[in-house]
Amino acid sequence: MERLEKVNNSLTEMAEKKHPFLARLLDHTFSTPGKNIRPAITLLASNFYPHDERNTEKMATGVELLHIASLIHDDTVDGAMLRRGKMTISSLWGPKTAVLAGDYIFAASATLVCDTGNIRVIRRFAETIMELSSGELQEMAETYNPEQSMQGYLGRIYNKTASLFTTAAESGAILSGAPEACSQSMRSYGHNLGMAFQIVDDILDFDGTEEEIGKPIGSDLANGVVTLPTLIAMQRRSCCDAVKRVLANPDDEDLMKEVVSLIQDDSVLEESYEFASRYCEKALSDLSGLPPCPSRDSLEELVSHVKVRRN
Amino acid sequence: MERLEKVNNSLTEMAEKKHPFLARLLDHTFSTPGKNIRPAITLLASNFYPHDERNTEKMATGVELLHIASLIHDDTVDGAMLRRGKMTISSLWGPKTAVLAGDYIFAASATLVCDTGNIRVIRRFAETIMELSSGELQEMAETYNPEQSMQGYLGRIYNKTASLFTTAAESGAILSGAPEACSQSMRSYGHNLGMAFQIVDDILDFDGTEEEIGKPIGSDLANGVVTLPTLIAMQRRSCCDAVKRVLANPDDEDLMKEVVSLIQDDSVLEESYEFASRYCEKALSDLSGLPPCPSRDSLEELVSHVKVRRN
Numbered sequence: 094m095e096r097l098e099k100v101n102n103s104l105t106e107m108a109e110k111k112h113p114f115l116a117r118l119l120d121h122t123f124s125t126p127g128k129n130i131r132p133a134i135t136l137l138a139s140n141f142y143p144h145d146e147r148n149t150e151k152m153a154t155g156v157e158l159l160h161i162a163s164l165i166h167d168d169t170v171d172g173a174m175l176r177r178g179k180m181t182i183s184s185l186w187g188p189k190t191a192v193l194a195g196d197y198i199f200a201a202s203a204t205l206v207c208d209t210g211n212i213r214v215i216r217r218f219a220e221t222i223m224e225l226s227s228g229e230l231q232e233m234a235e236t237y238n239p240e241q242s243m244q245g246y247l248g249r250i251y252n253k254t255a256s257l258f259t260t261a262a263e264s265g266a267i268l269s270g271a272p273e274a275c276s277q278s279m280r281s282y283g284h285n286l287g288m289a290f291q292i293v294d295d296i297l298d299f300d301g302t303e304e305e306i307g308k309p310i311g312s313d314l315a316n317g318v319v320t321l322p323t324l325i326a327m328q329r330r331s332c333c334d335a336v337k338r339v340l341a342n343p344d345d346e347d348l349m350k351e352v353v354s355l356i357q358d359d360s361v362l363e364e365s366y367e368f369a370s371r372y373c374e375k376a377l378s379d380l381s382g383l384p385p386c387p388s389r390d391s392l393e394e395l396v397s398h399v400k401v402r403r404n
Numbered sequence: 405m406e407r408l409e410k411v412n413n414s415l416t417e418m419a420e421k422k423h424p425f426l427a428r429l430l431d432h433t434f435s436t437p438g439k440n441i442r443p444a445i446t447l448l449a450s451n452f453y454p455h456d457e458r459n460t461e462k463m464a465t466g467v468e469l470l471h472i473a474s475l476i477h478d479d480t481v482d483g484a485m486l487r488r489g490k491m492t493i494s495s496l497w498g499p500k501t502a503v504l505a506g507d508y509i510f511a512a513s514a515t516l517v518c519d520t521g522n523i524r525v526i527r528r529f530a531e532t533i534m535e536l537s538s539g540e541l542q543e544m545a546e547t548y549n550p551e552q553s554m555q556g557y558l559g560r561i562y563n564k565t566a567s568l569f570t571t572a573a574e575s576g577a578i579l580s581g582a583p584e585a586c587s588q589s590m591r592s593y594g595h596n597l598g599m600a601f602q603i604v605d606d607i608l609d610f611d612g613t614e615e616e617i618g619k620p621i622g623s624d625l626a627n628g629v630v631t632l633p634t635l636i637a638m639q640r641r642s643c644c645d646a647v648k649r650v651l652a653n654p655d656d657e658d659l660m661k662e663v664v665s666l667i668q669d670d671s672v673l674e675e676s677y678e679f680a681s682r683y684c685e686k687a688l689s690d691l692s693g694l695p696p697c698p699s700r701d702s703l704e705e706l707v708s709h710v711k712v713r714r715n
Contacts, residue, residue: 114545115538166503170499170504188481189544196507196510196537197534199507199511200530200533200534203530203533204527207527207530208527212521215526223512223515230425230501230505231425234425
């Protein structure tokens, strides 16, 4: 999409403007474009009503920048060495620089969103940053805790992932001057797509191969993070005890292997995929009131992409 | 000041609303009020025109929250154990939690500022976050670099300190509906006060006692950070060579002691204080067009407070 290219171009230009050290950091960060799913949602959601496209492009750039900033802090917090096959800021320049570079990019994203001049969208954007960080904080606070509810899990993944999808979609509609009902449908679409996206991500941690997901199988559980497949497996009594044992003894590698294979059970994974599918169905139904057009087709394709994605 | 108390109360209330883990973090953070100089500036700067005070109180709270968030990230980056005599978030809950808690509080501050509904102030606030983090990044990028200019130093301390003072003062005036000339005077006042504040801070690193400043004398230089007294000392040729030698050999403790005592020379410190005084004079002259009133008196007192402060 041509407009998505403009978003990537503004990221590159941003890197060129700043003082030398910051320019090198930003250049490193922006030189490998990601999958751009979030800014694509903003742009597609804005395509149903004619409007000043510069505003929605700024918003889309802000959305991608916010995502990048949160990845930089996540990588710093996790001590991750690689991201998209490249060294992370934290591994190249150290965690101190990474924390501050993340702060800078958070603020740069907010500045871009301010330039849209739409206060509703700006406030929603600031709330999204609160939701992202509180989602990560909740996840950390609940590691190795065997008493977790489905509701707690869903609230957490809304905060850490679906929140930004929701804002990406809703803000595209709002900034295009869409009627309130359309903005609400887009908001709901973003929410449902984001939930499905994170659930599939959590399933792939058990169902992918190491090569596909770029980390060892079952690494969420090994790090004490309880996700949907584990919660579903825990509904079977025998498995529940095993999960609780491994959360209390995460260094017992044999037990960990055993528990991971219990979770990899076909019926557990199938039930997990069904859970994601229900969110996908809801996302498609959110689009049903929109006029058929290439943008609607693309939004539908994003849903199928989430359902089948393998990384 | 009664209105400043309202600011501290809103911080406490904010801590109570969130989920248990975040509430504990926020409670710890907000339970020891700081010197509150930044929110005091916002409230005082707003007092010259009658207006909806809830907006300027929100702004003042946002300004203090932003300051707190940046301290949390600074302490994390520096590995600091104590702040205002209390354990830091980073030392109590670890750097991971501290990074995310800082992000959360950054975003919470922006949300409050959004509630003022004034887009000019909101944008300025987002730019300030960029300036704060780029000031810290510049400082890190330039540690142990012997080739530093006065201009580089002044640009850096504007970003890391005076920027938020500027925004605190200007936004108070803007939100009170002050005429543009008054907002500009306040902006200039905040800028000059903030520059003086940081310069005095940098002087006290050489001129205070360990007890007064809560860290070893000369610790900026020991960490490779070149500040005003060092720059002034370097204008004397013999001292310049010694500073360059110690920046190249920061572990040579005898040399470090020798260089610190060269910088503690009366004429160097006097010249440094004169530098700060010039900013203080400018800050006072920025206030000269305002009607005499208790708020103007208090803004003048803040200037004298910066000049004589010893911690």
